[in-house]
Amino acid sequence: MTEAADTQRRTARGPLVYRQSVATRVTHWVWAICLFFLLLSGLQIFNAHPALYIGQQSGFEFDNALLEIGAVRSGGELRGQTRIFGTSFDTTGMLGASGQADKPQLTAFPGAVTIPSYRDLGTGRVVHFFFGWVFLATMLAWFVASLVQGHLRRDIIPRGADLKAAPLDAVDHVRFRLHHNRSYGPLQKITYFVVLFVLFPLIVLTGLTMSPGLNASWPWLLDLFGGRQTARTIHFGTMVLLVLFFVVHIGMVIAAGPLNELRSMITGWYRISPANPKLEGDKP
Numbered sequence: 001m002t003e004a005a006d007t008q009r010r011t012a013r014g015p016l017v018y019r020q021s022v023a024t025r026v027t028h029w030v031w032a033i034c035l036f037f038l039l040l041s042g043l044q045i046f047n048a049h050p051a052l053y054i055g056q057q058s059g060f061e062f063d064n065a066l067l068e069i070g071a072v073r074s075g076g077e078l079r080g081q082t083r084i085f086g087t088s089f090d091t092t093g094m095l096g097a098s099g100q101a102d103k104p105q106l107t108a109f110p111g112a113v114t115i116p117s118y119r120d121l122g123t124g125r126v127v128h129f130f131f132g133w134v135f136l137a138t139m140l141a142w143f144v145a146s147l148v149q150g151h152l153r154r155d156i157i158p159r160g161a162d163l164k165a166a167p168l169d170a171v172d173h174v175r176f177r178l179h180h181n182r183s184y185g186p187l188q189k190i191t192y193f194v195v196l197f198v199l200f201p202l203i204v205l206t207g208l209t210m211s212p213g214l215n216a217s218w219p220w221l222l223d224l225f226g227g228r229q230t231a232r233t234i235h236f237g238t239m240v241l242l243v244l245f246f247v248v249h250i251g252m253v254i255a256a257g258p259l260n261e262l263r264s265m266i267t268g269w270y271r272i273s274p275a276n277p278k279l280e281g282d283k284p
């Protein structure tokens with residue numbers, strides 16, 4: 001290809017294609033809203049007992065905490081302290097003690113990131129369980145619609161070729177050479193597959209494992225996750241992974257062209273790169 005033709009290919013606008021179905025778009029925004037409320041109400045619930053354990057037991061007489069967030073008095077003032085695997089970190093201002101130095105707020109996570117913003121476990125639980133059920137219903141609706149419409153087979157479940165192409169796609173991502181095709185690229189497929197088929201089910205199942213009602217009817221959940229305390233720790237860890245996914249996801253939306261990306265998740269229409277069978281061809 002001559003230099004002029006190459007420049008023309010890169011600057012020309014490709015066609016608009018219909019990329020996201022109504023079901024994909026509606027479920028995406030419903031679970032984005034649900035996860036926002038679930039995260040903030042979950043941090044309120046965590047604040048009621050800001051420690052995580054591995055094993056069946058928890059309490060003062062046991063020494064099996066992986067994470068503890070609290071406040072300690074040091075030099076006449078209250079400092080926030082986070083202990084992870086036995087190592088303590090000063091987290092004043094963020095975790096354990098936040099707000100004004102003369103009148104610190106002594107909660108694990110500050111009121112700015114909890115729902116409600118003041119200590120209220122009851123309301124936090126009502127909000128958490130409401131959005132938890134909406135989230136589960138949305139996941140099931142997404143699964144059925146994606147199966148019926150072929151979205152699962154075409155865009156989500158990675159094939160052998162996607163796994164092979166993933167390392168090169170990773171190099172392209174590092175160099176910000178992002179492709180705009182009708183279908184998701186190998187890394188997108190793998191990431192969305194992990195989010196939708198590993199992280200989402202894991203956070204729902206570990207949540208259900210903490211419900212005393214469900215312990216009675218589905219005791220196998222307790223065996224599967226090693227008890228309620230371990231399930232709580234996995235639930236929290238999965239939340240951290242989803243927050244990390246969210247940060248990278250938003251970063252990639254911005255890097256890939258936020259207007260085009262957002263248009264596709266709002267209207268369904270996406271502008272793909274000008275046709276180039278070798279690099280950017282449409283792979284239905």
Ligand code: HEM
Pocket residue numbers: 024028031032035036155188192195196246249250253261262264265
């Ligand atoms: C907790 C919040 C979020 C989660 C868990 C999430 C997860 C996902 C998943 C799993 C997909 C693939 C869906 C499918 O194809 O069926 C997707 C696609 C997408 N999401 Fe999100 N999302 C979140 C928030 C957002 C936000 C806030 C934005 C916009 C700023 C956004 C923009 C997009 C776009 C544009 C796509 C289209 C696919 C692409 O081009 O990569 N998402 N998201």
